[in-house]
Amino acid sequence: MDRAKKRAGDRSRTTELLAALRLGRGHMRRSLQEALRSAIQSGELAAGSRLPASRVLAAEMAVSRGVVTDTYDQLASEGYLQVAARSAPIVAAVAQVIQPRPEPAQSRWPIDFVATTPEVALFPRHLWTRAMERALRDAPDATLDYADHRGSLALRQAVSGYLARVRGVRIDPARILIVQGFTQGLDLLCRVLRKRGARTVAMESPSLPPAWSTIRGAGLRLVGRGVDEDGLVVNALSSLHADAIVVTPAHQFPTGAVMAPDRRVALVEWAARNDAFVIEDDYDAEFRFDRQPVGALQGLDPARVIHLGTASKTLAPGIRLGWMSVPAALVEDLRREKGEADSGSPSIDQLALARLVADGDYERHVAKMRQLYRSRRDALQRALALSLPALPVRGAAAGMHILVWLPAGTDDVAISDRAAENGIRVGPLSPMYLTSPARSGLLLGYGRLPEEDIAPAVRSLARVLAAAPAL
Numbered sequence: 001m002d003r004a005k006k007r008a009g010d011r012s013r014t015t016e017l018l019a020a021l022r023l024g025r026g027h028m029r030r031s032l033q034e035a036l037r038s039a040i041q042s043g044e045l046a047a048g049s050r051l052p053a054s055r056v057l058a059a060e061m062a063v064s065r066g067v068v069t070d071t072y073d074q075l076a077s078e079g080y081l082q083v084a085a086r087s088a089p090i091v092a093a094v095a096q097v098i099q100p101r102p103e104p105a106q107s108r109w110p111i112d113f114v115a116t117t118p119e120v121a122l123f124p125r126h127l128w129t130r131a132m133e134r135a136l137r138d139a140p141d142a143t144l145d146y147a148d149h150r151g152s153l154a155l156r157q158a159v160s161g162y163l164a165r166v167r168g169v170r171i172d173p174a175r176i177l178i179v180q181g182f183t184q185g186l187d188l189l190c191r192v193l194r195k196r197g198a199r200t201v202a203m204e205s206p207s208l209p210p211a212w213s214t215i216r217g218a219g220l221r222l223v224g225r226g227v228d229e230d231g232l233v234v235n236a237l238s239s240l241h242a243d244a245i246v247v248t249p250a251h252q253f254p255t256g257a258v259m260a261p262d263r264r265v266a267l268v269e270w271a272a273r274n275d276a277f278v279i280e281d282d283y284d285a286e287f288r289f290d291r292q293p294v295g296a297l298q299g300l301d302p303a304r305v306i307h308l309g310t311a312s313k314t315l316a317p318g319i320r321l322g323w324m325s326v327p328a329a330l331v332e333d334l335r336r337e338k339g340e341a342d343s344g345s346p347s348i349d350q351l352a353l354a355r356l357v358a359d360g361d362y363e364r365h366v367a368k369m370r371q372l373y374r375s376r377r378d379a380l381q382r383a384l385a386l387s388l389p390a391l392p393v394r395g396a397a398a399g400m401h402i403l404v405w406l407p408a409g410t411d412d413v414a415i416s417d418r419a420a421e422n423g424i425r426v427g428p429l430s431p432m433y434l435t436s437p438a439r440s441g442l443l444l445g446y447g448r449l450p451e452e453d454i455a456p457a458v459r460s461l462a463r464v465l466a467a468a469p470a471l
């Protein structure tokens, strides 16, 4: 194409683009800038195209010339146009961005046995709204500033009292850090331990795979350690050669075992002997149904056990607040690490949670949810006894899920896939093993299943299992 023709084409394209635009009264400059900028970003105005001279464009657009020259100057200063004295601007080369496809809305499963999530539909919105309102109204201005990276003192105080009373944790507010749930607590801890020379962290096998990625992401080697009916297997622990171990003593995830007293003692002794740390994931200790929950391991040795708690199970995962109770020796490193990660957690949310805990609303909500989960657990046990009587169940004493063992050799991943094809979300056990052999099973969460839906849901799952060749 000869140059004159191309220039004419560019000009008419620009004019078309601009003509299509309704310039708002009083917003001409901004409208013109936006139209030109987005045409350049999208490639509609190609790099190298020459725009009309300001006088010409102003006449075509019926705007004052100043509107066009200001627009050209602004876009030149942003790098979208190249301007030279006494010549029309040229469109600069701008990287093209592929338009993202719209994200599909998160669909709900017709039958959802998710094992890691509470009933978010019963989040205490009214209590949270009231606590947020009061927090925002009463907070001094300093609350809105950058603050101590350990988190709000009010929340650290409320949490330390709660943990002492409910979980037997021995902690003072100065050694508590407020974090974005267990996940961030584990991440910060791994990073700090790595900087202090740690190389290897152990976890129970089976355990929560996303936590494996957190540990490895911090540059640490991950090793697995088996669990049985009494929780973590502790004989020959020294063969682990680990600098820390992550455990779920109150309710092993995902088998549901409660760590036996002699093992708790042995584990803490191992940590003291090997200058190692025990990282206690106390994720759902509040939901024990048959008796009072066993107290936190941290109470046995606050200098060796780091206790991590979270609002993800008691309130909702979206709240993204958790707390870690740490030995004095780690406080400063963790405070720095938290500051480097995100400069601190949202302050008003922290104050709202502090209020919920201090006023007793948090504990009342937990007690209410415990009742609800207990009824669901009972309904699930009854339904399993009726529809899948041959399958042994584990971990029913606490939490929000039951583990169902499948016969050895059953492909639980294939069964989970088959269930998904039938609209049932149910997690397979075997991918949660760090050690071999992996056992086969299914995790049946009842956090998301209203009581009346449980029996039909189990019947649907039983139909999927009945059609599986290995059963």
Ligand SMILES: Cc1ncc(COP(=O)(O)O)c(C=O)c1O
Pocket (backbone or CB within 6 Å): 116, 117, 180, 181, 182, 183, 184, 208, 248, 253, 281, 283, 310, 311, 312, 317, 322
């Ligand atoms: C075993 C276990 N620990 C901790 C958590 C909570 O993680 P977070 O507090 O980061 O939401 C979960 C959530 O699924 C979990 O299953």
